[in-house]
Amino acid sequence: MIEFSIIVPTYNRAQEIKEFLEFADALQFPKQKFEVIVIDDGSQDDTIDFLQKAGEIFPKLNLHWHQQKNSGPALARNNGASRAKGEFLLFADSDCLLPAGWLSEIEKELNNHKVQFFGGPDKEHPKFSATQKAISYAMTSFLTTGGIRGKRKKNFQPRSFNMGIKASAFQTVGGFSDLRFGEDIDLSLKLSEKGFASRLFPKAWVYHKRRANLRQFFKQVLNSGSARINLGSLHPKTTKIVHLLPTAFALSVAAMLVGSAFCPFALLPILAYSLLVYLSAALQYKKIFLPFLCVIASYTQLFGYGIGFLLAFGKKIFTGKSRADFRLKNFYD
Numbered sequence: 492m493i494e495f496s497i498i499v500p501t502y503n504r505a506q507e508i509k510e511f512l513e514f515a516d517a518l519q520f521p522k523q524k525f526e527v528i529v530i531d532d533g534s535q536d537d538t539i540d541f542l543q544k545a546g547e548i549f550p551k552l553n554l555h556w557h558q559q560k561n562s563g564p565a566l567a568r569n570n571g572a573s574r575a576k577g578e579f580l581l582f583a584d585s586d587c588l589l590p591a592g593w594l595s596e597i598e599k600e601l602n603n604h605k606v607q608f609f610g611g612p613d614k615e616h617p618k619f620s621a622t623q624k625a626i627s628y629a630m631t632s633f634l635t636t637g638g639i640r641g642k643r644k645k646n647f648q649p650r651s652f653n654m655g656i657k658a659s660a661f662q663t664v665g666g667f668s669d670l671r672f673g674e675d676i677d678l679s680l681k682l683s684e685k686g687f688a689s690r691l692f693p694k695a696w697v698y699h700k701r702r703a704n705l706r707q708f709f710k711q712v713l714n715s716g717s718a719r720i721n722l723g724s725l726h727p728k729t730t731k732i733v734h735l736l737p738t739a740f741a742l743s744v745a746a747m748l749v750g751s752a753f754c755p756f757a758l759l760p761i762l763a764y765s766l767l768v769y770l771s772a773a774l775q776y777k778k779i780f781l782p783f784l785c786v787i788a789s790y791t792q793l794f795g796y797g798i799g800f801l802l803a804f805g806k807k808i809f810t811g812k813s814r815a816d817f818r819l820k821n822f823y824d
Contacts (some may be wrong), residue, residue, distance in 0.1 A: 499528070499529050505541050568667050587699050588697065597611075608687055611649075628789070650675050664682055712796045
């Protein structure tokens with residue numbers, strides 16, 4: 492019996508999906524107890540060429556792949572879920588790498604805790620670039636909003652890069668919605684509202700590359716900030732003060748920069764925060780240059796999220812629409 496179905500959407504990530512499958516093939520878990528389902532979302536690079544050969548490259552891996560018209564990662568995950576045979580659906584991103592003990596940790600936690608959905612944290616791989624490490628710092632540090640999530644084990648809201656759901660619960664709530672961004676949070680909230688129990692599995696972590704450069708990272712967090720407005724409309728009771736902090740931070744920094752033209756001391760809070768981030772990163776990485784990137788990435792994270800939140804809020808107010816999606820060339824911009 493297949494216990495787990497690992498579902499991975501991918502788009503123009505031929506090298507990443509190759510690395511993902513290499514790590515999946517190295518999982519220290521009985522091969523007959525899990526399957527891997529890759530849904531290609533209309534890639535235009537060499538992804539399909541690789542997937543056509545993947546069965547020969549990984550003959551022991553229970554691998555299935557399918558291609559669909561570009562529709563976004565949420566619908567690609569739903570497509571994969573509709574083909575899955577496992578009792579639990581495990582969602583991961585194609586830019587993730589799975590540690591050898593990932594499935595074993597999940598199975599161990601499920602034996603101890605009867606929950607219907609769950610998730611784990613993400614970490615950086617030692618071979619990640621300096622920029623990827625800086626982005627990982629910004630998304631996990633207690634000095635940014637990235638470090639606020641995931642402190643409680645119970646009632647955890649997993650993200651789709653490392654998310655598990657019992658197949659029957661997934662079907663009950665209808666899977667992922669068509670939201671462009673924040674669809675994983677929306678799914679977690681729908682599951683909670685239906686009374687399904689969740690939990691953080693702290694040792695079931697994945698290596699997550701996130702974005703390759705700060706420009707891509709800014710667009711990612713901008714979208715995350717805009718998604719919070721839509722989530723507030725769909726789930727009014729979930730909006731919290733903490734969601735306003737990045738916007739308040741961005742506006743405050745902008746005001747201080749303007750004020751510094753009249754009073755140089757207005758820059759002191761900015762310098763103090765930058766020094767705090769630098770020292771924190773220096774202690775973590777034992778490096779000199781990398782902490783500078785961590786400072787830049789932290790400002791990128793807070794400004795991107797804050798501006799996205801503000802823009803989506805303004806669009807919602809001025810258009811009167813319940814949702815404030817931004818139009819993009821595709822779901823992966």
